[in-house]
Amino acid sequence: MWGYIVRRILATIPVVAVVAVVVFSILHLAPGDPAAVIAGDQATPQQIAAIHARLGLDRPFHEQFLVWLGNLSRGDFGTSIFSNLPVSTLFLQRLEPTIALTITTTLLTVGLAVPIGVIAAWKAGSWADRAVMTFAVLGFSFPVFVIGYILILVFAIWLDLLPIQGYRSLEEGLWPFLRHLVLPSLALGISFMALIARITRASVLEVLSQDHIRTARAKGLPTRQLLFDHALPNAAVPIVTIIGVGVAILLGGVVVTESVFAIPGLGRLVVDAILHRDYPVIQGALLIFSGVYVLVNLAIDLLYVVIDPRIRY
Amino acid sequence: MSSSTRASVTEAGALAGAPPEVEPHARPRRGLIWRARRHPTVALGAALLVVMVVIAVVAPWLSVYDPLAIEALARLRPPSAEHLLGTDAIGRDLWSRTVHGGRISLLIGIVVAILATSVGLVIGLVSGYNRIADAILMRLMDGLMSIPAILLAIALMAVARASIVTVIVAITVVEVPRVVRLVRSVVLAIREQPYVEAAIVVGSRFPKILIRHILPNTIAPLTVQATYICAAAILIESLLSFLGAGTPPEVPSWGNIMAEGRAYFQLAPWIILAPGLFLAATVLAINLMGDGLRDMLDPRFAKRM
Numbered sequence: 001m002w003g004y005i006v007r008r009i010l011a012t013i014p015v016v017a018v019v020a021v022v023v024f025s026i027l028h029l030a031p032g033d034p035a036a037v038i039a040g041d042q043a044t045p046q047q048i049a050a051i052h053a054r055l056g057l058d059r060p061f062h063e064q065f066l067v068w069l070g071n072l073s074r075g076d077f078g079t080s081i082f083s084n085l086p087v088s089t090l091f092l093q094r095l096e097p098t099i100a101l102t103i104t105t106t107l108l109t110v111g112l113a114v115p116i117g118v119i120a121a122w123k124a125g126s127w128a129d130r131a132v133m134t135f136a137v138l139g140f141s142f143p144v145f146v147i148g149y150i151l152i153l154v155f156a157i158w159l160d161l162l163p164i165q166g167y168r169s170l171e172e173g174l175w176p177f178l179r180h181l182v183l184p185s186l187a188l189g190i191s192f193m194a195l196i197a198r199i200t201r202a203s204v205l206e207v208l209s210q211d212h213i214r215t216a217r218a219k220g221l222p223t224r225q226l227l228f229d230h231a232l233p234n235a236a237v238p239i240v241t242i243i244g245v246g247v248a249i250l251l252g253g254v255v256v257t258e259s260v261f262a263i264p265g266l267g268r269l270v271v272d273a274i275l276h277r278d279y280p281v282i283q284g285a286l287l288i289f290s291g292v293y294v295l296v297n298l299a300i301d302l303l304y305v306v307i308d309p310r311i312r313y
Numbered sequence: 314m315s316s317s318t319r320a321s322v323t324e325a326g327a328l329a330g331a332p333p334e335v336e337p338h339a340r341p342r343r344g345l346i347w348r349a350r351r352h353p354t355v356a357l358g359a360a361l362l363v364v365m366v367v368i369a370v371v372a373p374w375l376s377v378y379d380p381l382a383i384e385a386l387a388r389l390r391p392p393s394a395e396h397l398l399g400t401d402a403i404g405r406d407l408w409s410r411t412v413h414g415g416r417i418s419l420l421i422g423i424v425v426a427i428l429a430t431s432v433g434l435v436i437g438l439v440s441g442y443n444r445i446a447d448a449i450l451m452r453l454m455d456g457l458m459s460i461p462a463i464l465l466a467i468a469l470m471a472v473a474r475a476s477i478v479t480v481i482v483a484i485t486v487v488e489v490p491r492v493v494r495l496v497r498s499v500v501l502a503i504r505e506q507p508y509v510e511a512a513i514v515v516g517s518r519f520p521k522i523l524i525r526h527i528l529p530n531t532i533a534p535l536t537v538q539a540t541y542i543c544a545a546a547i548l549i550e551s552l553l554s555f556l557g558a559g560t561p562p563e564v565p566s567w568g569n570i571m572a573e574g575r576a577y578f579q580l581a582p583w584i585i586l587a588p589g590l591f592l593a594a595t596v597l598a599i600n601l602m603g604d605g606l607r608d609m610l611d612p613r614f615a616k617r618m
Binding site (some may be wrong): 138157283290 | 354405454456459461462463467472544554556557571581590592600
């Protein structure tokens, strides 16, 4: 078991390295000279050359990359071209809304999608199952922002139940905090929910045809216990895997959702950075989001050992 | 779901009932139309897609107005007989803009699907063929797949000049690793097959085996994958344009129309909803086609999540 854990952790190193090289290379190709931007319109070629030397932009590619990596390891993501603040400071300011949104969305989606999928598998072929499968296909085809605007139209404009957009931090009270997160979480979560419900259904359906389920049913186990204590744990590995894969959808969706609902989080920061061509911010965001994705999937792979005692690579 | 199991049961029955001397190849092949009837969702998807494609193709004749023509006196008009889907903030006809947007979306979807599957096929075959190339390429693909798709596309667009071509290239880069993984898994599975071993024993060279025996096996799963990529590309393009990192703002793509409607959503929700619903319907149609194709062709490798 320890061998598996160590190997799995080591295996993330090349992935992270490739991400770092790719991210650095993409933004290295960016047109425009950051030194010229920093120096301003009136700068002489000498001043620009001095900034080049100060920032290390005159050094070869691989040296710049190593310097950049060294800075990263000290938590230095560079300086925003637009606001002139350290990128790490900008990230810390914007972190809270994004974390709140992703956590509420994950809880909402996993909490709803898994039971829905289990019930669909139990009632396979029934109208309930069809409804779930239809929802799964629809949910996967409706883009986050279309869902977002439909929700705003119905629940905020027509019914006037929830705020149209914006964010309230937890310090301003639990109720306003949650009220502002309901629609964004739903919009962001629906495609994720569709994915999880679909996999849960397929996975549980497969387990339900196995002998131990028949035995459990024969000895008169209540359905609820049968489904959630016997079937679901045995179907857990594919479900947990897809939750990990789906985190990429979630993280990408954050950028769009925060934009639709005017939530001042990391995703919104990225969108603003695109408009200003603020490359260090885009670079940093790319690294953070990919890092979270890699770590979540690492955690999930390690979780397998706990979920499924048969796994002993 | 139930229809697919029924189809496979009948096929198994036909096989069992066939006289033993008949080779498996000789079993009666059913036409695509027959199969489509057994999969009503596919038929629905196909019908919806045909409508979307026809609308896109005949867009210039469907649109009463020039999609770029500004009518200053008819700003933010709700849907009416004169303007089927209303007008936007500077008085452009939304119906005309939306049907033209379909052309751009479908064009990008189809081109990306073709490009990504072709590039992915070549890289995947090389990867399945050469161990050293495999080690390097797969690490690269793993890395690329660890960057959430939309963010990678945003970063690529941020360093490129906004144009339809750069959007196509950016989305292709995002989708290629998924194709490579698929093709590689097919190559690795097929090269263990007895008939491939037999071909090696009789002295066929590996490039020949790759083309004669392995390549044909990739076609079914790749077709399914290409369908999903087409849907994903249309989605990503609209997201990029919506966020201001996609096709140039003057192009009437669905994402751009929606981006322009954001400031007026409370006043004129139809600016966002009209292209949004067209977008969702198109993606839905293509996804239904993909699911149906997967069931029909039954490629064990194409279970893309």
